[in-house]
Amino acid sequence: MAQYTAWDTHPEPLPVDSAPVPEYGTGSLADLLPTLAAGLGVPGMTAGITELTPADRNCVFLIDGLGWEQLRAHPDDAPFLSSLLESSRGGTGRPITAGYPATTATSLASVGTGLPPGAHGLPGYTVRNPDTGALMNQLRWQPWTAPGPWQPYPTVFGLAHEAGVHAAQVSSPTFANTPLTKVALSGGEFHGRLSGEDRMDCAAEQLARADRALVYTYYAEVDGAGHRFGVDSDTWRGQLGHVDRLVQRLAEQLPPRSALYVTADHGMIDVPFDEDHRIDFDEDWELKAGVALLGGEGRARHVYAVPGARNDVLTCWREVLGEQFWVASRDEAIAAGWFGPRIDDRVHERIGDVVAAARDDVLLIASEREPKESAMVGNHGSMTPAEQLVPLLEVRS
16 A cells, blocks of 8 residues: 655645635625715616615725724724724625725726726736736736726716716825726826825815715825734834824715715735745745746736646646635636626636635745735735725715
8 A cells, every 4th residue: 555645645625616705796896986876876887785875975985905804903093993883884884895806906996997807807916918928017007008908998987977976086196197097096086185184185175066976085004004014013003093083084074965985995914924824936846837927916816827737737736725725727716706797808818827815824925026025914815804804984974
């Protein structure tokens, strides 16, 4: 009888259908603006988040990186936000879901277009451009790709503006003319303000400018602190306290008949710095075998195989990653609804031949090709509650 050692066996792979798929259509970020726009009478919009009550003036404040679980774990650092937890999702006290992957470029496109990732076409941090065969970073928009063909759908802001609703985005001046803003958040007016306080004041002013208004504002620094120092670090908690005061500042200035919704693009999880929790693709010959390009990010990978190696790569990744990741073929991930109920033809090949989403507190880094990302303390991207669940807090006037 053959003798087997510990490294000859691998854990049973996680079933693809055991991944907690986002609530597309009823409770995801892609459903938020269409729900608000439907309440404003914008043609073609559907109120997917049925728990929300229409308002004449609507403001969405998106706090980058502030997940539901992180907020609930820090009530003393965010007393005002914590006081609103029971208001979430129309007073049900429940969160909504970000969408997969739970990452900024994907989520902002879902928010602004009102479409899931499989339709708007930004299904990851980095994905392969089928026209060039090269990886494209969709957050930094590198290398340059024509924005219109990459994401051709109108934004909800643009449709609202055409319907006579005052639409405005209030954010850092840095984002005024970026390709990501163009494809995800354009339409109506853009107002650049450097400080968070000025953004809150400007957002309130924009709400008051018309009887029907749809306003968006954004704060990035909570996410940055989490990536660099980790969730629950002093720096992260300091940023949470600051944004808590910003939300209260805006809430106190709401004009009559307004609704303020506070949400996020994703949550975050800290990953320890050891070999058990950080698997290095660049040093793992098994994982590298047959792989032409490694896309996505550490907790939500797109894997592009060399011609003819797709099945071998899928088998190997399932064996090596075992119970730590949900590992699916492109067709399996699509069929399971990871990227939404529909996949546009132009988006199909942007999704990896193999898709790997972390379940445990692990990270698939690439220390040589992604040194900056591989050094991050806080990470996100997958479908775990810590990453996927985001608040939808509400204040009305």
